[in-house]
Amino acid sequence: xxxxxxxxxxxxxxxxxxxxxxxxxxxxxxxxxxxxxxxxxxxxxxxxxxxxxxxxxxxxxxxxxxxxxxxxxxxxxxxxxxxxxxxxxxxxxxxxxxxxxxxxxxxxxxxxxxxxxxxxxxxxxxxxxxxxxxxxxxxxxxxxxxxxxxxxxxxxxxxxxxxxxxxxxxxxxxxxxxxxxxxxxxxxxxxxxxxxxxxxxxxxxxxxxxxxxxxxxxxxxxxxxxxxxxxxxxxxxxxxxxxxxxxxxxxxxxxxxxxxxxxxxxxxxxxxxxxxxxxxxxxxxxxxxxxxxxxxxxxxxxxxxxxxxxxxxxxxxxxxxxxxxxxxxxxxxxxxxxxxxxxxxxxxxxxxxxxxxxxxxxxxxxxxxxxxxxxxxxxxxxxxxxxxxxxxxxxxxxxxxxxxxxxxxxxxxxxxxxxxxxxxxxxxxxxxxxxxxxxxxxxxxxxxxxxxxxxxxxxxxxxxxxxxxxxxxxxxxxxxxxxxxxxxxxxxxxxxxxxxxxxxxxxxxxxxxxxxxxxxxxxxxxxxxx
Numbered sequence: 001x002x003x004x005x006x007x008x009x010x011x012x013x014x015x016x017x018x019x020x021x022x023x024x025x026x027x028x029x030x031x032x033x034x035x036x037x038x039x040x041x042x043x044x045x046x047x048x049x050x051x052x053x054x055x056x057x058x059x060x061x062x063x064x065x066x067x068x069x070x071x072x073x074x075x076x077x078x079x080x081x082x083x084x085x086x087x088x089x090x091x092x093x094x095x096x097x098x099x100x101x102x103x104x105x106x107x108x109x110x111x112x113x114x115x116x117x118x119x120x121x122x123x124x125x126x127x128x129x130x131x132x133x134x135x136x137x138x139x140x141x142x143x144x145x146x147x148x149x150x151x152x153x154x155x156x157x158x159x160x161x162x163x164x165x166x167x168x169x170x171x172x173x174x175x176x177x178x179x180x181x182x183x184x185x186x187x188x189x190x191x192x193x194x195x196x197x198x199x200x201x202x203x204x205x206x207x208x209x210x211x212x213x214x215x216x217x218x219x220x221x222x223x224x225x226x227x228x229x230x231x232x233x234x235x236x237x238x239x240x241x242x243x244x245x246x247x248x249x250x251x252x253x254x255x256x257x258x259x260x261x262x263x264x265x266x267x268x269x270x271x272x273x274x275x276x277x278x279x280x281x282x283x284x285x286x287x288x289x290x291x292x293x294x295x296x297x298x299x300x301x302x303x304x305x306x307x308x309x310x311x312x313x314x315x316x317x318x319x320x321x322x323x324x325x326x327x328x329x330x331x332x333x334x335x336x337x338x339x340x341x342x343x344x345x346x347x348x349x350x351x352x353x354x355x356x357x358x359x360x361x362x363x364x365x366x367x368x369x370x371x372x373x374x375x376x377x378x379x380x381x382x383x384x385x386x387x388x389x390x391x392x393x394x395x396x397x398x399x400x401x402x403x404x405x406x407x408x409x410x411x412x413x414x415x416x417x418x419x420x421x422x423x424x425x426x427x428x429x430x431x432x433x434x435x436x437x438x439x440x441x442x443x444x445x446x447x448x449x450x451x452x453x454x455x456x457x458x459x460x461x462x463x464x465x466x467x468x469x470x471x472x473x474x475x476x477x478x479x480x481x482x483x484x485x486x487x488x489x490x491x492x493x494x495x496x497x498x499x500x501x502x503x504x505x506x507x508x509x510x511x512x513x514x515x516x517x518x519x520x521x522x523x524x525x526x527x528x529x530x
Contacts, residue, residue, distance in 0.1 A: 013216070013217060013220055013331070013336065013337070013338050013339075014217075014220040014221055014339075014358045014359065014360070014363075015220065015338075015339040015340055015341050015343065015358070015359055015363055015367070016216070016219060016220045016226070016324050016328065016338075016340055016341070016363075017226070017340070017341045017363060017366065018321060018324060018325055018328075018340045018341070018342075019321050020147075021147035021148055021151060022147045023321075024147065024151055024321065024322055024325050025147035025148075025150040025151055027275055027320065027321065027322040028150055028151060028153075028154040028275060028322055029150065030275070031154070031273065031274055031275025031322065032273040032275075033088065033089060033092050033157070033161070033273040033274050033275070034092065034096075034154055034157065034274070034275070036074055036085070036086075036088075036089035036092075037089045037090070037092040037093035037096065037098055037157070038093070038098065038136060038137065039073070039074060039089075040070055040073070040074070040086070040089055040090050040093055041093050041098045041099055041129050041133075041136075041137040041138070042129075042137055042138035043070065043073050044093075044099060044127055044128065044129055045128075045129045045137060045138050045139070046138075053126045053127060053128040054066055054126070054127045055123035055125070055126055055127075056101060056123065056124070056125050056126065056127045057121075057122055057123060057124055058122075058124055060091075060094045060099070060101040060125070060127060061087070061090075061091070062086070062087065062090050063121055063122075063123060064121050065121070067083055067086055067087060067090075068083070070086040070089075070090060071083055071085070071086035074086055074089065088273070091160075092157050092160075092161070094127070095156065095157050095160040096153045096154070096156050096157035097130055097133070097153065097156065098129065098130055098133060098136070098137060098153070099127045099128065099129060099130065100127070100128055100129070100130050101125050101126075101127050102125055102126050102127075102128065103124055103125035104123070104124055104125050104126075133145060133153075136150070151325065154274075154275075154322075154326075155326060155329055155330075157274070158274055158276060158326055161270060161271060161274050162205075162208065162271070163205070164270065165208060165266075165267040165270045165271055166204045166205040166207075166208045166267070167204070168204075207240065207260070207263075208267055209330075210240050211236055211237075211240060211264055211267075212319070212327050213327070213331070214236060214239045214240060215231060215236065215277075215317065215318070215319050215323075215327070216319060216324065216327045216328070216331070216338075218231055219318070219319055219324060220360075221360070223360060223362070225318065226360075228318065229318070230278070230280065230316035230317060230318045231316065231317055231318055232311045232312070232314060232315070232316055233261050233264060233265065233282065233314050233315030233316065233317060234257065234261060234311065234314050234315075236264065236317065237257045237258075237260040237261045237264060238257050240260060241253060241256050241257050241260055242257065261282065261314060261315065262282070264315070264317075265281060265282040265315055268281075268315070268317055269281060275320055275322045275323070276319070276320065276322065276323040276326055276327075277317055277318065277319055277320060277323050278317070278318050278320055279315070279316070279317045280312065280315060280316040280317070281315055282313070282314055282315040283313040283314070285313075328340065339355065341359075341363050341366050341367050341370075342366075342367070342370050344356075344367055344370075344371055345367075345370045345371055345373070345374040346374055347371070348386070348390070349383075349386040349387045349389070349390035350390040352367075352368075352371055352387075352390075352404075352408070353387070353390050353391060353401045353404045353405055353408070354397070354401065356368070356404045356407070356408070357400055357404060357467055364407065365411065368407070368408045368411050369411060371383075371408070372411065372412065379415060380412050380413050380415040380416050381415050381416055381418060381419055383412070383416075384409060384412050384415075384416035384419035384420065385419045385422075387405050387408055387409060388405065388409075388419060388420075388423055388429055388433075390405070391404075391405035391428070391429060391432075392426075392428050392429065393428075394498050395498075396498070396499075397466075398428075398498075399459045399460070399462040399463035399466065399499060400463045400466050400467055402428070402429070402432060402459060402463065403460070403463035403464070403467070405432065406432045406435065406436070409432075409436055410436070410439075414440065416436075417437070417440075417442065420433040420436050420437055421433070421437070424445070424446065427451075427452060427455055428455075428459075430448060430452055430456075431448060431452055431453075431455070431456030431459070432456075434448055450491070451495075454491060454492055454495045455495055455496070455497055457481060457492075457495075458492070458495050458497045458499060458500050458503045459497060459499070461474070461477070461478075461503045461506065461507070462497075462499035462502065462503050464477075465502075465503070465506055470506065470509065470510055474506075474510055475510045475511070475512065478507045478510050478511050479511060479512060479513075479516075482507075482511065482513075482516050489504070489516075489519045489520055489522070489523035490523070492504060492523055492527075493523035493524070493526040493527040493530070494527075494530075495527075500527040501524050501527040501528040502524075504520050504521070504523045504524035504527055505520070505521065505524040507520040508520035508521040508524060
């Protein structure tokens with residue numbers, strides 16, 4: 001991930017577009033895991049001996065008989081994984097606080113009753129619905145929780161699922177320890193050496209966070225992903241492992257990517273029921289190959305050219321809108337600056353102009369429209385004046401601010417015209433004011449003098465280099481400018497703009513004609529010497 005940095009050195013990412021809290025809350029309630037958890041909570045409300053409450057075992061787990069009833073209530077009776085799915089939903093209800101566990105202080109679970117199954121038959125407490133969430137859990141006298149409260153509840157449950165996803169199963173951990181698991185599958189506790197377990201919980205959690213963070217960044221920066229396209233699992237795994245400066249991954253790196261893919265496949269399978277991701281799993285045939293120690297062959301195939309169908313066999317994933325909300329909330333809690341479109345509606349023009357350059361074109365347009373809409377009181381004219389005032393300056397970031405100001409004002413209505421006419425003679429703003437007026441067919445607009453033309457040229461190129469680097473379009477612009485103005489460099493080096501020397505040096509790098517490039521470098525030297 002390549003976050004930007006704010007003035008206080010906190011990492012910041014490009015903004016994402018999120019639905020309203022109400023829409024996100026509906027998505028959360030429709031996610032399979034929370035939907036089942038809510039249904040089991042309603043079942044618990046009417047399932048106890050006195051109309052509310054379900055007896056539970058240690059840790060709030062369902063007893064064997066109740067687990068069967070819960071699976072049947074959810075319509076999972078015929079599925080092989082029905083008990084596990086019902087147990088997951090019940091545990092999610094407990095973890096989110098939908099259910100409250102009241103333990104019987106006098107009762108104790110019988111250790112002998114624990115036979116390794118996901119539940120026991122010894123009740124030690126009672127599970128009842130949380131009273132404050134009655135509107136969600138079937139109490140007709142209570143109102144439905146606010147969308148923000150539902151999202152907070154969902155996030156609480158998500159944390160537990162993320163922790164589980166980052167934790168290998170006990171069997172997986174013991175699989176690498178000789179003698180820890182017998183041929184019959186029984187665990188030999190005498191052979192377990194905890195120091196021999198190749199697992200770092202902090203590192204495992206960071207790897208999953210890295211994968212989710214990279215998915216978030218792809219969604220924020222790639223329009224196709226933002227629009228719903230899925231990310232191939234090999235691409236995501238490679239973004240976590242392959243160094244950016246590595247042109248051709250080595251066999252060892254490709255094997256690491258293959259191993260990471262298989263781990264991510266397990267994790268995303270666990271996370272999909274939360275509604276965090278939409279996931280198309282790895283083809284089971286490939287999983288079988290990995291089980292037969294053919295990871296090297298799979299890694300070799302990964303390193304080759306795969307068509308779209310081949311890539312899809314290795315898994316496809318994307319963050320849902322609810323997932324974007326969830327990952328963003330966790331990033332914010334970690335201290336990162338993670339804006340969303342609409343955050344700047346009440347911000348000052350200075351902050352708007354400073355922040356918009358990291359936005360995609362569509363997101364920037366939406367943010368600007370929202371910013372104008374939030375200024376009904378002062379109107380478009382007042383908003384335009386605020387933007388123009390914020391665009392002034394001779395600091396290094398000023399050219400980008402003016403380019404962004406021009407972008408923002410392009411969405412202003414005709415009511416802004418007086419504000420643009422007020423700055424026609426302003427050296428810093430007169431050029432962009434004339435462009436705005438000319439684009440709208442305004443009359444009585446004075447022609448700029450040569451000094452203003454050259455100043456605007458330097459300012460515009462400085463802004464383009466700062467935001468887009470030196471693309472081919474800049475090469476064409478520079479060539480056209482020099483061709484249209486005889487003696488361009490003899491005049492350009494005299495422009496009293498802080499970026500004149502840097503702009504002329506850039507022109508010397510990108511101009512295709514050697515003589516013109518040399519003249520540009522000489523002019524840059526003169527500008528700096530002055």
